[in-house]
Amino acid sequence: MKILLKKCWFILPILIFLACSSEQEIQQLQNVNSKTEHGSRASLKPIGTGVMMQAFYWDVPAGGNWWNTVKGKVQDWSNAGIDAIWLPPATKAQNGSFSMGYDPFDYFDFGKYDQMGSIETRFGSEKELKSLISEAHNSNLSVIADIVLNHNSGGQSEVNPVNGQANWTKFEPMSGRFTRDFNDFHPNYNYNNDTGVFGGFPDLSHSQIRVQNELWKNPESVAKYYKNVMGFDGWRFDYVKGFEPWVVREWKNEVGGFSVGEYWDGNAGTLDWWSGQAEVSAFDFACYYRMRDAFQGNNLNRLNDDMLWKRNPNKAVTFVANHDTDEIYNGKMLAYAYILTHEGYPTIFYSDYEEWLSKERLNNLIWIHNNLAGGNTSILYTDNDEYVARRNGHNNAGLVVYINNANHWQERWIQTNWSNTRIKDYTGHSNWEPITQGGKWVKIQVPPKSYSVWAPK
Incomplete structure (x- = not known):
């Protein structure tokens, strides 16, 4: 029995080493998997x-x-x-x-x-x-x-x-x-x-x-x-x-x-x-x-x-x-x-x-x-049922958004950032394609209870 115990004590460190090595390998595999399984x-x-x-x-x-x-x-x-x-x-x-x-x-x-x-x-x-x-x-x-x-x-x-x-x-x-x-x-x-x-x-x-x-x-x-x-x-x-x-x-x-x-x-x-x-x-x-x-x-x-x-x-x-x-x-x-x-x-x-x-x-x-x-935002007009704002552009032309909470079509002259430029409503709510004036002013429209978004065509 003593001899057997001595042999066990001799073998035990080896087993621990192998177990640790195996655990490290498993952990390494888990780490690899964790990097790939979620794409x-x-x-x-x-x-x-x-x-x-x-x-x-x-x-x-x-x-x-x-x-x-x-x-x-x-x-x-x-x-x-x-x-x-x-x-x-x-x-x-x-x-x-x-x-x-x-x-x-x-x-x-x-x-x-x-x-x-x-x-x-x-x-x-x-x-x-x-x-x-x-x-x-x-x-x-x-x-x-x-x-x-x-x-x-x-x-x-x-x-x-x-x-x-x-x-x-x-x-x-x-x-x-x-x-x-x-x-x-x-x-x-x-x-x-x-x-x-x-x-x-x-x-x-x-x-x-x-x-x-x-x-x-x-x-x-x-x-x-x-x-x-x-x-x-x-x-x-x-x-x-x-x-x-x-x-x-x-x-x-x-x-x-x-x-x-x-x-x-x-x-x-x-x-x-x-x-x-x-x-x-x-x-x-x-x-x-x-x-x-x-x-x-x-x-x-x-x-x-x-x-x-x-x-x-x-x-x-x-x-x-x-x-x-x-x-x-x-x-x-x-x-x-x-x-x-x-x-x-x-x-x-x-x-x-x-x-x-x-x-x-x-x-x-x-x-x-x-x-x-x-770009940053400029609010151009507000009242109870109208809101018009301009995004001034950053690596793009920017836009003008016109929001209407009324039950009828509305129109408004607003100043854009674009001179002599044809613009359109990118929502498709309006089929207008007006050209801005030299001073960048233009008339835009918006349907009832809706919105329109304008930018160069």
Whole structure:
């Protein structure tokens, strides 16, 4: 027995060496696979040169087929001028196959582990998600991940020694990654929203170094796994009011990629402040609310009001609707005509594009945005039901957009940037082809409850 033990001790280091070598080889193979299975990033369109597609809506069909649905559309979207798709939160949440992902439980379960009542997420399996990302990349589209960093859900109860109360802060996900307990959450989380709770969920404490390491700093952090293994290219940060701007800034500085935050506030100054602190883009809620006031309230003078795109167009992501605001209101196509001819990075909402509005008209506006809408903006005229603005051109001729919220045709003399030049309406709503005067003035027209976009023929 002693001889046998001695032989085992002699053989053991060799076995450990071989096992380690094998593990290193497997890891190398995994690293190679992670670089290829989600397609090549070399040919991706630069984000911001086209239009983003929000590739979901609230309560998309359950059953695990959403990734396949989106996969079947990405090439057509790319052909239309989309440059990136924004996907819903992709990992397993408390409500399993019924969840839209905003109640995150396991940041590393993309539809692989049997937990929370299902293997797949509402949207599909990990394999199907990787296939979608690969197809998007092959179609030259970047893929934006929706990241929920404020709150977690689905933990087991444990006593928090800080307050002596039982809280739902014990997380032991089947992936075995980023296990959590009360130390990782705000110790006073269960008192009110300002001190660490969102919708009854415990809030992560980003001041904890371990939380930072697990979320973005470590080589196998959430951020790096999303980017290097799954193939995501950028980030949409959910509910950034719930934590400090430096969290988003550090994440972005660590892993790179296009980043935009959901700071739900209609004050353009506040959005500009947050964007500056986080050093990323922000959804332009100020623009959203002013457009709703203008088109639904029949007062296009509201388009003169302050918006993030007017303060910092390079940081403004404009939108007409999203999964939280997917209401149908009067003048929605006029609102799309506004954001797709003005500064900022515009977003198309899936339901508007695929179901509710004219895809042909939206494709036309996307083309106009990508080919004509360059340079800064000059507002030429506004009243209750008319709005005229000029894009002054940057590596292109620019354009003039005329929006009409009245029930009758309208005409107006406006000053362009073009002398003695024949122009036309690139929407096809008017068949006029006037020639601008030597002083660059010209009369243009617009149909009722519609818009026209003018540029040199």
